[in-house]
Amino acid sequence: MPDRTTAVIRLEDVVRTADEFDRLVSQALPVFLDRAxxxxxxxxxxxxxxxxxxxxxxxxxRWGAEYLERFLVCGRSEAPCRPLFLLxxxxxxxxxxxxxxxxxxxxxxxxxxxxxGLVARAVISRDALIALYHHCYGMGPRDVIAITGLNExxxxxxxxxxxxxxxxxxxxxxxxxxxxxxxxxELVVQQQGHPQRFHHEAERLVRFAQAHYRKSEPDHYPCLSxxxxxxxxxxxxxxxxxxxxxxxxxxxxxxxxxxxxxxxxTIGKPRVELHVRP
Amino acid sequence: xxxxxxxxxxxxxxxxxxxxxxxxxxxxxxxxxxxxVNEHRVGTLDGGxxxxxxxxxIQTRIDTVELRSEDxxxxxxxxxxxxxxxxxxxxxxxxTIQLRIHNTAQGGSxxxxxxxxxxxxxxxxxxxAASAEATVRLPTVMMGPRIRVVAVAQLLLAIVVVxxxxxxxxxxxxxxxxxxxxxQAEAPWAASLPExxxxxxxxxxxxxxxxxxxxxxQLQQQGMAQLQSTITKLSSTQEKVVSxxxxxxxxxxxxQKGSGREVRQMTRLLMGKALSEQEQLEAEIHxxxxxxxxxxxxxxxxxxxxxxxxxxxxxxGVDVSKAVVSGHGSATTTRPPDIGQTPQSLQxxxxxxxxQLQPFLFWVAFSEGTTQESIDQWLREMDGHKGxxxxxxxxxxxxxxxxxxxxxxxxxxxxxxxxAVRTSR
Numbered sequence: 181m182p183d184r185t186t187a188v189i190r191l192e193d194v195v196r197t198a199d200e201f202d203r204l205v206s207q208a209l210p211v212f213l214d215r216a217x218x219x220x221x222x223x224x225x226x227x228x229x230x231x232x233x234x235x236x237x238x239x240x241x242r243w244g245a246e247y248l249e250r251f252l253v254c255g256r257s258e259a260p261c262r263p264l265f266l267l268x269x270x271x272x273x274x275x276x277x278x279x280x281x282x283x284x285x286x287x288x289x290x291x292x293x294x295x296x297g298l299v300a301r302a303v304i305s306r307d308a309l310i311a312l313y314h315h316c317y318g319m320g321p322r323d324v325i326a327i328t329g330l331n332e333x334x335x336x337x338x339x340x341x342x343x344x345x346x347x348x349x350x351x352x353x354x355x356x357x358x359x360x361x362x363x364x365x366e367l368v369v370q371q372q373g374h375p376q377r378f379h380h381e382a383e384r385l386v387r388f389a390q391a392h393y394r395k396s397e398p399d400h401y402p403c404l405s406x407x408x409x410x411x412x413x414x415x416x417x418x419x420x421x422x423x424x425x426x427x428x429x430x431x432x433x434x435x436x437x438x439x440x441x442x443x444x445x446t447i448g449k450p451r452v453e454l455h456v457r458p
Numbered sequence: 459x460x461x462x463x464x465x466x467x468x469x470x471x472x473x474x475x476x477x478x479x480x481x482x483x484x485x486x487x488x489x490x491x492x493x494x495v496n497e498h499r500v501g502t503l504d505g506g507x508x509x510x511x512x513x514x515x516i517q518t519r520i521d522t523v524e525l526r527s528e529d530x531x532x533x534x535x536x537x538x539x540x541x542x543x544x545x546x547x548x549x550x551x552x553x554t555i556q557l558r559i560h561n562t563a564q565g566g567s568x569x570x571x572x573x574x575x576x577x578x579x580x581x582x583x584x585x586x587a588a589s590a591e592a593t594v595r596l597p598t599v600m601m602g603p604r605i606r607v608v609a610v611a612q613l614l615l616a617i618v619v620v621x622x623x624x625x626x627x628x629x630x631x632x633x634x635x636x637x638x639x640x641x642q643a644e645a646p647w648a649a650s651l652p653e654x655x656x657x658x659x660x661x662x663x664x665x666x667x668x669x670x671x672x673x674x675x676q677l678q679q680q681g682m683a684q685l686q687s688t689i690t691k692l693s694s695t696q697e698k699v700v701s702x703x704x705x706x707x708x709x710x711x712x713x714q715k716g717s718g719r720e721v722r723q724m725t726r727l728l729m730g731k732a733l734s735e736q737e738q739l740e741a742e743i744h745x746x747x748x749x750x751x752x753x754x755x756x757x758x759x760x761x762x763x764x765x766x767x768x769x770x771x772x773x774x775g776v777d778v779s780k781a782v783v784s785g786h787g788s789a790t791t792t793r794p795p796d797i798g799q800t801p802q803s804l805q806x807x808x809x810x811x812x813x814q815l816q817p818f819l820f821w822v823a824f825s826e827g828t829t830q831e832s833i834d835q836w837l838r839e840m841d842g843h844k845g846x847x848x849x850x851x852x853x854x855x856x857x858x859x860x861x862x863x864x865x866x867x868x869x870x871x872x873x874x875x876x877x878a879v880r881t882s883r
Contacts, residue, residue: 209473234461238468245472252476254522254537257546273521303499305530306492321868336878339871340489341528348484349529356475358468396498424499 191264198256217244219271235288238358247271282392290363292385297357299389303396307349310341312427317450328422329413329440350458367456383452394428401425409436483531487551488826494524503572510572520566817855823878
């Protein structure tokens with residue numbers, strides 16, 4: 181505790197250079213994390229969304245860390261500055277947006293946290309985005325290539341994405357969203373016990389998360405009609421569009437699932453069936 | 459209590475993650491880098507060993523630009539000013555990305571320029587380009603008039619500004635000096651009202667002119683900034699043109715002169731190629747010999763089996779004939795199999811084993827910067843043989859992969875050093 185107080189006093193001072201910023205902030209990461217976390221907690225309290233439980237505590241810790249990561253990278257270009265107050269303004273700016281994060285009480289259950297974490301990660305990581313095809317629909321690399329209609333050159337990266345996700349990406353994401361092994365095992369048990377109910381609930385929550393995180397897509401990636409999707413597939417453009425939008429929109433994947441298969445009849449119509457492990 | 463410990467562990471885990479940050483990325487330097495503007499993914503920057511630039515212009519103000527690897531790790535970023543420019547150099551494993559944001563009242567623009575770490579080859583390339591620039595003056599000719607126009611315009615502006623400033627100073631100085639110089643007798647000339655009014659008007663005009671000149675200078679400076687960016691683009695194009703011309707020239711010289719040194723180099727190259735082809739042939743002959751030995755062993759075994767089979771068939775024939783003699787018509791259904799059929803089945807077995815022994819061929823493109831040692835090591839691990847290298851595609855032959863070809867190729871694609879795989883030329 182005394183250490184933290186000392187750090188706060190120092191962090192109130194001005195840092196002159198980016199290097200000085202890096203040095204100071206890296207020495208006081210716990211203080212900064214607590215600061216960002218308490219700001220997020222205050223935001224939830226003041227907007228009537230707070231409850232005193234572990235799920236909410238984990239939620240604010242996760243978002244505090246998210247903000248802090250961005251602050252560490254972008255804040256250094258603001259030097260000379262006062263890092264502690266710069267963090268306050270940075271977090272306040274995030275909270276001033278209409279939907280700073282995807283909050284819903286149902287997304288604070290283990291299943292909700294798992295799905296929210298996966299979809300949130302897919303927005304910033306192509307590996308996670310491609311892996312979402314597996315976790316939501318049980319697809320492998322070949323199925324992803326077929327359903328998105330990628331050509332030979334474009335499809336090579338898909339294998340790398342799958343491999344990196346299996347090797348490290350999935351575990352890192354689980355660590356970052358605070359999913360314990362016990363919670364993951366419970367999900368598997370629930371799935372085996374009542375598969376129908378489990379998948380139905382998973383689809384409901386996935387749609388909720390997708391609707392929020394699809395806002396992170398480029399502005400020119402709206403939902404399309406089957407005819408428009410067909411034109412895109414046949415003309416062979418919009419690979420990123422297809423990869424991004426189809427996995428983040430449960431309706432569009434139903435619309436366009438058979439357009440890129442090139443006669444491959446082995447892939448059935450995609451239905452949300454959660455695969456917990458990579 | 460357990461919940462508190464769970465929370466404390468989670469907090470510690472997050473802090474550890476923040477400490478290692480960019481080091482966590484499992485991506486290689488040749489993988490694309492994602493560009494995010496205001497937390498929206500807007501494109502990728504291809505980090506494939508060459509200089510690449512990504513530009514975007516939007517109608518709203520830019521707050522942040524972030525760079526993330528494909529596994530989502532935040533590699534760098536820049537917070538934008540409300541108005542004006544800001545730049546940052548972000549080093550990423552030896553390479554550099556220069557970020558530049560410009561916010562105006564009309565919106566914002568961002569540029570990310572990837573500059574790979576200079577390699578020895580690239581230094582040689584630059585030296586060649588510089589020497590070519592000394593001989594080929596095409597770009598200078600292209601650039602000359604623009605630079606001259608700008609220089610003359612700047613010089614003229616400077617002269618006008620200096621002249622105006624001197625004029626104004628002289629005018630300002632004049633009223634101060636006048637009282638000391640002008641006597642009472644001279645007063646009617648010096649202090650006539652129309653004269654003073656005229657002077658005031660002239661001063662006003664001069665001030666307006668100066669203001670206009672300052673505006674023009676500012677405009678000129680903006681134009682200069684734009685011109686500089688155009689020059690930068692042109693110079694990169696120029697480098698490419700020069701390098702292309704140099705290559706063409708070298709080719710022409712080679713063809714025209716055919717000097718002894720080049721001939722020797724060519725001979726050496728051809729010899730090297732011939733030697734490598736010879737080595738490949740030897741390796742193929744060796745593998746064929748091994749396969750042949752195996753085949754002949756199998757043939758011997760099969761012939762022995764065949765002999766035994768024939769003996770058994772003969773014995774069976776005798777039994778059948780006995781049965782026929784005993785008068786049961788149904789015995790015809792137990793006709794012994796045609797002995798002549800056996801060689802056919804043997805041939806089929808041979809062809810199957812031939813198919814299995816044929817090497818499985820495919821072509822691999824390796825990631826940028828992959829060393830020959832790592833390629834060789836990878837080939838050794840797979841027990842594969844290197845074939846011809848054509849336009850960046852390395853032919854690889856594998857004798858009898860242990861898994862079906864599709865799964866085998868999937869495994870190959872997953873290798874870090876492999877960029878792409880195909881099964882046809």
